[in-house]
Amino acid sequence: VSAVSVKPGAPSDWLTLNIGGRLFTTTRSTLVSKEPESMLAHMFRDKCVWGNRQDEHGAYLIDRSPEYFEPILNYLRHGQLIINEGVNIRGVLEEARFFGIEQLGDQLEAALKNTQPPDDHSPIS
Amino acid sequence: VSAVSVKPGAPSDWLTLNIGGRLFTTTRSTLVSKEPESMLAHMFRDKCVWGNRQDEHGAYLIDRSPEYFEPILNYLRHGQLIINEGVNIRGVLEEARFFGIEQLGDQLEAALKNTQPPDDHSPIS
Amino acid sequence: VSAVSVKPGAPSDWLTLNIGGRLFTTTRSTLVSKEPESMLAHMFRDKCVWGNRQDEHGAYLIDRSPEYFEPILNYLRHGQLIINEGVNIRGVLEEARFFGIEQLGDQLEAALKNTQPPDDHSPIS
Amino acid sequence: VSAVSVKPGAPSDWLTLNIGGRLFTTTRSTLVSKEPESMLAHMFRDKCVWGNRQDEHGAYLIDRSPEYFEPILNYLRHGQLIINEGVNIRGVLEEARFFGIEQLGDQLEAALKNTQPPDDHSPIS
Amino acid sequence: VSAVSVKPGAPSDWLTLNIGGRLFTTTRSTLVSKEPESMLAHMFRDKCVWGNRQDEHGAYLIDRSPEYFEPILNYLRHGQLIINEGVNIRGVLEEARFFGIEQLGDQLEAALKNTQPPDDHSPIS
Numbered sequence: 368v369s370a371v372s373v374k375p376g377a378p379s380d381w382l383t384l385n386i387g388g389r390l391f392t393t394t395r396s397t398l399v400s401k402e403p404e405s406m407l408a409h410m411f412r413d414k415c416v417w418g419n420r421q422d423e424h425g426a427y428l429i430d431r432s433p434e435y436f437e438p439i440l441n442y443l444r445h446g447q448l449i450i451n452e453g454v455n456i457r458g459v460l461e462e463a464r465f466f467g468i469e470q471l472g473d474q475l476e477a478a479l480k481n482t483q484p485p486d487d488h489s490p491i492s
Numbered sequence: 493v494s495a496v497s498v499k500p501g502a503p504s505d506w507l508t509l510n511i512g513g514r515l516f517t518t519t520r521s522t523l524v525s526k527e528p529e530s531m532l533a534h535m536f537r538d539k540c541v542w543g544n545r546q547d548e549h550g551a552y553l554i555d556r557s558p559e560y561f562e563p564i565l566n567y568l569r570h571g572q573l574i575i576n577e578g579v580n581i582r583g584v585l586e587e588a589r590f591f592g593i594e595q596l597g598d599q600l601e602a603a604l605k606n607t608q609p610p611d612d613h614s615p616i617s
Numbered sequence: 618v619s620a621v622s623v624k625p626g627a628p629s630d631w632l633t634l635n636i637g638g639r640l641f642t643t644t645r646s647t648l649v650s651k652e653p654e655s656m657l658a659h660m661f662r663d664k665c666v667w668g669n670r671q672d673e674h675g676a677y678l679i680d681r682s683p684e685y686f687e688p689i690l691n692y693l694r695h696g697q698l699i700i701n702e703g704v705n706i707r708g709v710l711e712e713a714r715f716f717g718i719e720q721l722g723d724q725l726e727a728a729l730k731n732t733q734p735p736d737d738h739s740p741i742s
Numbered sequence: 743v744s745a746v747s748v749k750p751g752a753p754s755d756w757l758t759l760n761i762g763g764r765l766f767t768t769t770r771s772t773l774v775s776k777e778p779e780s781m782l783a784h785m786f787r788d789k790c791v792w793g794n795r796q797d798e799h800g801a802y803l804i805d806r807s808p809e810y811f812e813p814i815l816n817y818l819r820h821g822q823l824i825i826n827e828g829v830n831i832r833g834v835l836e837e838a839r840f841f842g843i844e845q846l847g848d849q850l851e852a853a854l855k856n857t858q859p860p861d862d863h864s865p866i867s
Numbered sequence: 868v869s870a871v872s873v874k875p876g877a878p879s880d881w882l883t884l885n886i887g888g889r890l891f892t893t894t895r896s897t898l899v900s901k902e903p904e905s906m907l908a909h910m911f912r913d914k915c916v917w918g919n920r921q922d923e924h925g926a927y928l929i930d931r932s933p934e935y936f937e938p939i940l941n942y943l944r945h946g947q948l949i950i951n952e953g954v955n956i957r958g959v960l961e962e963a964r965f966f967g968i969e970q971l972g973d974q975l976e977a978a979l980k981n982t983q984p985p986d987d988h989s990p991i992s
Contacts (some may be wrong), residue, residue, distance in 0.1 A: 381515065381545060381553055386942070388883065388892035391977065392513035392547070394541075394555050420881060422892070428881055430894050432941045434951075440512070441557045447586055454576040458941070458949040506670060506678055508638065517638035517672070519680050565637070566682045572711055576684075577703040631795060631803055633763065642763035642797070644805050690762070691807045697836055699810075704829040750919040756920060756928055758888065767888035767922070769930050815887070816932045816958070821963065826934075 382411070383484035385426035389433035389439055434463045439471065448474050451485045456482065507536070510551035512557035516565055526568045531592035560587045564596065573599050581607065632661070635676035639683035641690055649692045651697065656717035683711045698724050706732065757786070760801035764808035766815055771794065776818045796807035808836045814846065823849050882911070889933035891940055901943045906967035916975035922935065935962045948974050956982065 380394040393482060398411045410419060411427075420428045435458035438450050448471060460475040505519045523536045535544060536552075545553045560583035563575050573596060575584060585600040630644045648661045660669060661677075668677045685708035688700050698721060700709060710725040755769045773786045785794060788804075795803045810833035813825050823846060825834060835850040874965050880894045898911045910919060911927075920928045935958035948971060950959060960975040 380556075381547075385892060388890045390513045391551065392510055392555070396554055408563075422881075428892065430881075430897055430944060432937075432944070434937070435941075435949075436555075437559070441560075442584070444555060444557070445590065447582070447584055449580050449583040449586065451580050452991070453584070453952040455949050457947070458951070461941075461945055461947055461949065484967050486498075508681075511712075515638045517635055517678065517680070522680055525711075560683070562682075564619055564706070566711075569680060569682070570715065572707070574705050574708040574711065576705050576708070613643075626855060630799075631805075640763045642760055642803065643806070647805055687807075687809070691810075691833070691836075694807070695836055696831070697842065699830050699833040700834065701830050701833070736785075756922075756930075765888045767885055767928065772930055812932075812934070816935075816961075818933070818963055819930060822957070822961055824935075824955050824961065826955050826958070827953040854965070 383391075383424070384429060385422050386429050386431055386433040386436050390426055391433070391436070393440060394445070395492050397443050399442070402464065402470065404467075405469070407443075409467075411443065431462060431465060432458060433461040435459045439463055439468065441467075443472055448478075450478075509549040509554060511554050511556055511558040511561050515551055515562070518565060518569070522565070522568050526571065527585050527593045529592075530594070531590075533566075534592075552560070556587060556590060557583060560584045561590065562594065564588055564591065567593075567596055573603075575603075583595070631688055633638040633674070633676040634679060635672050636679050636681055636686050641683070641686070643690060643694070647690070647693050647741075651696065652718045652720065654717075656715075658694075659717075681715060684710060687690070687710045688719065689713055689716065692718075692721055694732060700728075759804060760792055760797050761804050761806055761808040761811050765801055766808070766811070768815060768819070772818050773816070776821065777843045777845065779842075780844070781840075784819075784842075796834040802825070806837060806840060807833060810834045814838055814841065814843065817843075823853075825853075868979075869985075883924070883926040884920050884929060886929050886933040886936050890926055891933070891936070893940060893944070897940070897943050901946065902968045902970065904967075905969070906965075907943075923977055931962060931965060932958060935959045937967065939963055939968065942971055943970075950978075 379391065380396055382395055384391045388415070397413055399408045403412075410445055422428055434454070438448065438454070438459050442448050445486055450456060456475055456479050460472060460479065463472040463475055505521055506517065507520055509516045520536055524533045527533055533562060547553055549583055559579070563573065563579070563584050569591050575581060581600055581604050585604065588597040589598055592605075609614070630646055630709055631642065634641045634643070645661055649658045652658055653662075656679055670706065684704070686702070688698065688709050689712055692698050700706060706725055706729050710722060713725055715724040755768055755771055756767065757773075759766045759768070770786055774783045777783055778787075782799040783799050797803055809829070812825065817823050823845055825831060831850055831854050835847060835854065838850055859866070881892065882894055884891045884893070895911055899908045903912075905908055919954055922928055934954070936952070938948065938959050941961055942948050950956060954977050956975055960972060962977065963972040963975055
C-alpha cells in the first residue's frame, strides 16, 4: 500500500502514517478528537505547525514501533482498549506514554497490575 | 498488492477495501448478500449513494482495524465464524457492531460469555 | 510483491494467486498434480476454460481467506498437512471443502476430533 | 519490497529469493557457505547452471513455504537453529529436507522427539 | 513501503534499513545515540565509512533476521526491552550480539536464565 492520496475533487481528512516503516491509513479527526490534549492530537491538529516529516508518498514519518501503536489507533477509533493475546502490554504502554494519551496509559497500567503476579521481577515479557 | 483493477473487457464485481491501511480483495456480492440489512451491505449496494472515499488505486477507504475485520469478511464469504487463538474476540465484536452485522454480533457475545469466567473484571484481553 | 511475470524467453508454469488480497506464487503443476480431481485442479488445468478473473498484474482472483489457504498450498507442494499452533483448524477445513480437496478434508476432520473434547459445544475457536 | 538490484558501480553478492510469494533478501555466500553440500548451495553456487527462474524484478522463484523457510535462512546466517513458539517444527523439517540441509534436519528431528510425547499419534500440529 | 526518500527542501536524518528483505524506517540518531559503541552505531555514524550497500530504493542492506531485529530497534528508540510472547528470546540475543549492543545482550541473557528451567537441555525454542 502506498500512502493515501485521495482522488481529486473532494475535500479529505484522510492521511497515512508511516510508523517505523509500516503504513496506517486513518483520518485526521480520529487522531485529534478522542484525546484532544494528547501530543498525537497536537501533532496533527494544525497541518503545518509541527513540521512533521513526510516520506516521498506523503505519509507522515514517526520513529516508533508499528506493532504496539496498532491498539492505540483502534482505541482512538472507537474508545475501546483491545489487545491480542501474546502482545506485550508494556509495549503498548510505552507508546501511549510517548504519544501523551494519558487516560489510556492509566488503563494499561491497571491492566499490567492485573496480569503480573506481585512478586514477579522478570525484566521483560 | 495494489487495489484490484480487473483487466478490461469483462464486467466485474471485484473490489478492494483499504481497511486502516491493509487491502482486502473481495466481491461486491460477498459484502451485500449474506447480511443484506447490515450497514456494510448498504455501503456497497449502490455504487454512488454512500460516497465512499477511494484511495488513489481505487480501494475503498474505511477507518477501522484490519485485523479484527478479517474474520468478519470470512463470515460473509462462507457463513462460518472462525477466529484464531490469540485474536481478541472483543475486537471482532467491536467491528461486527460497527458494520451492523447483527447476527454475527450475537454469536460473538455468546462466544465471549463462554470464554470469560463469571467473576472476571479485567478491563482488557 | 507484484504478480509473477517471468522474464521472457522461456516457457513457464509459474503463476500468482490473489487470495482475498494476498499473493501466493506457485506453479500450475502444484495446483493440478497432487489432487487432480479437486475443484482447484479443475480451475487451473486448462488456461481458459474456467474464465478465472485476473487482477491488473495478472494474479488470479479468488475470494477466500488467505491465512487458511496457506497450509493447503503447502500440502499440495509436498503432501504433508502442517498447521501452526494458534491457527484454527476449522478455518483450514472450510477452505479444503471449498476447493474440493477431499482427502485433506478427511484428515482435517480427524484432527478436529482429536483436539476437541466430546462435550465441547462452543460455537467458535 | 521489490527485489534487490543493488546500485551500479560495485560488485555485489546480494540476491533476493521469492519463496512462494514472499521476498527474502540475502547474500549468495550465506546460501552457499554454511552447508556447501546442500541442494540450496548447489542451486546458487554457479549463476547459470541450475537455470533458476526469476520473476520480473529478478528475484529467484522457489515454490515452497516462506514461513517455514525463515528459520532455515537464519540458521545459514549464523549457525543457530531458533524457532518461535507456535511455529510447527515439522514444517521447518519439511523444508530442511527439501533443501538438502542434512545437519539441520537431524537437529530438527531431535527437537521433534523432545517435544512430542511417546504415545502421541496425532496427525498434525 | 519503499524506502524513505524524504521530500526535498529540508535536511533529514531519516533512513530505511532493508533487514533480510523487510524495511524498517528510523532515524540515524536512533541507531547511533543510545549505544554509541555498538557496531550498529559505527555502521551508521559516518555516512561513507563502512560502505554499507543500498538497494535500488536507497535502503541499507543487512543480511539478518527482521523479526528478531524489531525489539532491538525499539530498545534503541526508547530504552526498554520489550518482547512479545511467542518470540524466541534466543533469536533476539543472537542479533544483539551481532550488532554489538552489549548491555542489551546482558539483559537478554538474564531474561533467558529466568525463563529456562536449570535442567533444560533442549536445543531450540
